[in-house]
Amino acid sequence: MSLLGRSLRDLWAHRFLSAVTTFAVAMSVLIVGAFSLFVVNAAGIIQDWGSGARIVAYLSPGVESDKVPLLRGEIGRIEGVAEVRYISRDAAMERLRKGMAEEAFLLDHLRENPLPDALEVSLFRPMKNWRRFAPAAQAIREIDGVAEVEFGEEWLGRFLHLMDLFRLSAAGMGGIFFLAAVFFMANTVRLLLYARREEIEILYLVGATHSFIRLPLYLQGMLHGIIGAGAGLGALYGAFYLISIRAPGVGTFPIRFLSEEIMGGILTGSVLVGWFGTYLSLKRFHR
Amino acid sequence: MTPPEKGPEPIIRLFHVHKRYGAKAALIDISIDVFENEFIFISGPSGAGKSTLLKLLYLGEPVSEGHIVVDGLNLSRISRRRIPMLRRRIGIVFQDYKLIPTKSVYENVALVLEALGTRPRLIRKTARSLLRRVGMEEKAKALPPSLSGGEQQRAAVARALAGNPKIILADEPTGSLDAEAASDIFDLLRECHERGATLLVATHDTALIRRTGGKVILLDRGRLDVTTTIPKLPA
Numbered sequence: 001m002s003l004l005g006r007s008l009r010d011l012w013a014h015r016f017l018s019a020v021t022t023f024a025v026a027m028s029v030l031i032v033g034a035f036s037l038f039v040v041n042a043a044g045i046i047q048d049w050g051s052g053a054r055i056v057a058y059l060s061p062g063v064e065s066d067k068v069p070l071l072r073g074e075i076g077r078i079e080g081v082a083e084v085r086y087i088s089r090d091a092a093m094e095r096l097r098k099g100m101a102e103e104a105f106l107l108d109h110l111r112e113n114p115l116p117d118a119l120e121v122s123l124f125r126p127m128k129n130w131r132r133f134a135p136a137a138q139a140i141r142e143i144d145g146v147a148e149v150e151f152g153e154e155w156l157g158r159f160l161h162l163m164d165l166f167r168l169s170a171a172g173m174g175g176i177f178f179l180a181a182v183f184f185m186a187n188t189v190r191l192l193l194y195a196r197r198e199e200i201e202i203l204y205l206v207g208a209t210h211s212f213i214r215l216p217l218y219l220q221g222m223l224h225g226i227i228g229a230g231a232g233l234g235a236l237y238g239a240f241y242l243i244s245i246r247a248p249g250v251g252t253f254p255i256r257f258l259s260e261e262i263m264g265g266i267l268t269g270s271v272l273v274g275w276f277g278t279y280l281s282l283k284r285f286h287r
Numbered sequence: 288m289t290p291p292e293k294g295p296e297p298i299i300r301l302f303h304v305h306k307r308y309g310a311k312a313a314l315i316d317i318s319i320d321v322f323e324n325e326f327i328f329i330s331g332p333s334g335a336g337k338s339t340l341l342k343l344l345y346l347g348e349p350v351s352e353g354h355i356v357v358d359g360l361n362l363s364r365i366s367r368r369r370i371p372m373l374r375r376r377i378g379i380v381f382q383d384y385k386l387i388p389t390k391s392v393y394e395n396v397a398l399v400l401e402a403l404g405t406r407p408r409l410i411r412k413t414a415r416s417l418l419r420r421v422g423m424e425e426k427a428k429a430l431p432p433s434l435s436g437g438e439q440q441r442a443a444v445a446r447a448l449a450g451n452p453k454i455i456l457a458d459e460p461t462g463s464l465d466a467e468a469a470s471d472i473f474d475l476l477r478e479c480h481e482r483g484a485t486l487l488v489a490t491h492d493t494a495l496i497r498r499t500g501g502k503v504i505l506l507d508r509g510r511l512d513v514t515t516t517i518p519k520l521p522a
C-alpha cells in the first residue's frame with residue numbers, strides 16, 4: 001500500500017485522537033490568526049489616521065486667487081512635500097457645513113464667510129518622515145502671502161511614539177502566542193504518538209524498518225498541521241466575514257483579512273510544527 | 288555424486304552470555320550453539336530466564352556480558368540500522384502476545400507482510416490462510432482486546448509465521464490453550480520445522496515436550512542446567 005494510503009488508513013484508525021490533534025492545531029491557529037488579524041488591521045487604521053497628517057497654510061486676507069498657483073509652486077519645491085491642495089474659503093465653509101450636519105443652520109446667520117483661503121500640504125510618507133514637518137512648516141511660514149501655518153507636531157510625535165509602543169507590544173505578545181501555539185501543537189502531536197507507543201514498539205519488534213514506521217507518522221503529523229491550520233483559518237475567515245459585513249471599515253481604512261503571505265506562513269508553520277512534534281516524540285523510540 | 292559433507296553451521300551462538308537486570312542476574316554464563324533446522328525446547332521453572340534468553344536473541348534486551356551471533360550477525364556490534372534485518376529473519380511469539388490493540392487480528396498479521404514489502408494480493412492470501420490455519424478466520428476482524436487469551440495466542444502465532452521466517456522463537460506459545468488447541472499449534476510449528484525453519488520454544492509444558500520429543504535446554508535460576516534429548520514417546 002502506498003505511503004499516503006497507509007497514512008490515511010492510520011489516520012482513520014485513530015480518528016478520535018486525530019480529530020483532537022487537528023482541533024488543537026485549529027484552535028492554536030485561530031488564536032494566533034485572530035491576534036495577527038487584529039494587529040494588522042489596528043496598524044492599518046493607525047497608519048490611516050497618521051497619513052492624514054498635513055500642514056495647513058492659511059493665506060493672508062489680501063492674496064488674490066490668481067496668486068495661488070505661484071504659491072503652490074513655491075511650496076511644492078520644499079523638500080518632502082508631496083502634494084499641495086488649494087482649499088478656497090468657500091470650499092472650507094462647505095466642509096464645515098458638512099461636518100456640522102444638524103447644526104449647520106447656525107452658519108446661516110453669518111453674513112460673510114470668516115474663513116481664510118488655505119493650502120493643504122501633505123508630505124511624502126508622513127509616518128516615516130514626521131521629522132520633516134517642522135522644517136517644512138517653517139519654510140512655508142516664511143513664504144510671502146502665508147499668514148499662519150498649523151500642524152500638530154506634538155500630536156504627531158506622541159502618535160508615533162504610541163505607534164512604536166503598539167508595534168513592540170504586538171510583536172512581544174505575538175511572539176508569546178506563537179511560542180505557546182507551537183508548544184501546544186507539538187505536545188498534542190506528542191500525546192498522540194504517546195498513545196500509539198505500544199503499536200510503534202511492536203512494529204519495531206516484528207522487524208519493520210525506521211522508514212516504514214516513521215514516514216507515515218511524519219506525514220500524519222504534517223497532515224494534522226495543514227488540516228488543522230486550514231480549519232483554523234477557515235473559522236477565522238468566517239468570523240472576519242461576519243464582522244466585516246457589519247463594520248466594513250474604520251475611517252477611510254477598509255478592514256482586511258490576513259495577507260496571502262501571512263496565511264501561507266501560518267500553513268507552512270503548522271506543517272513544520274506537525275513534523276517537529278512527531279520528531280520530538282519519535283526521538284524516544286529509538287530501538 | 289554428492290558434494291563433500293560440510294559440518295552443519297550453528298545459526299545461533301551464545302558465548303558466555305550474562306544478563307543482569309540491575310543487580311538481579313537473570314542469565315549466568317550461558318553458552319549454546321543452535322544448528323540450522325534444530326527444534327529446541329527451553330524449559331525450566333518460572334523465573335529461570337527462558338523469556339530473557341529469547342529476548343536477547345532478537346535484541347529485545349541487550350546482553351550484559353558475552354556475545355551472541357544470530358544468522359551471521361554479531362548482536363554486540365550490529366548497528367541500529369540493521370536491527371530490522373535481524374528481526375525480519377525471526378518470527379516471534381511473545382509470551383504476552385504483543386498484538387497491536389488498535390488493529391484487527393487480520394491487520395496485525397498483514398502488517399508484518401506489508402513491512403516486508405509483500406504485494407497486496409499475496410498479503411491477503413497469506414494472511415487469510417494463516418488465520419484459517421490457526422482457527423482464527425472468523426475472528427479476523429476482531430480487535431485483540433476483545434479476544435480470549437487463547438485466541439490472542441493463536442493470532443500471535445499466525446503473525447509470527449507470516450513472514451516465513453528462518454528462525455522462530457516461541458515463548459510459551461501454547462500457555463493459554465487447551466490440550467487440543469495446543470497440539471494444533473504444535474503441529475503448525477512442526478510444519479515450519481519440516482520446511483526448514485529453526486525453532487526455539489520456551490515452555491514448561493513437559494507433557495508436550497514428551498509427546499514431541501527433541502532437544503531440551505533446561506534452565507534453572509539463570510544457569511544452564513542440562514541439555515538433553517528426550518525421545519518422542521511412542522503413540
Ligand SMILES: Nc1ncnc2c1ncn2[C@@H]1O[C@H](COP(=O)(O)OP(=O)(O)OP(=O)(O)O)[C@@H](O)[C@H]1O
Pocket residue numbers: 308311312313331332333334335336337338339340382
Ligand atoms: N525487565 C525486567 N526487569 C527486572 N527483572 C526482570 C525483568 N525481566 C525479567 N526479570 C527477572 O529475570 C528473571 C528471569 O525472568 P524471565 O522472564 O526470563 O523468566 P521465565 O523463565 O520466562 O519465567 P516464566 O516461566 O514465568 O515466563 C526473573 O527473576 C525476573 O524477575
Ligand SMILES: [Mg+2]
Pocket residue numbers: 337338339382458
Ligand atoms: Mg517467560
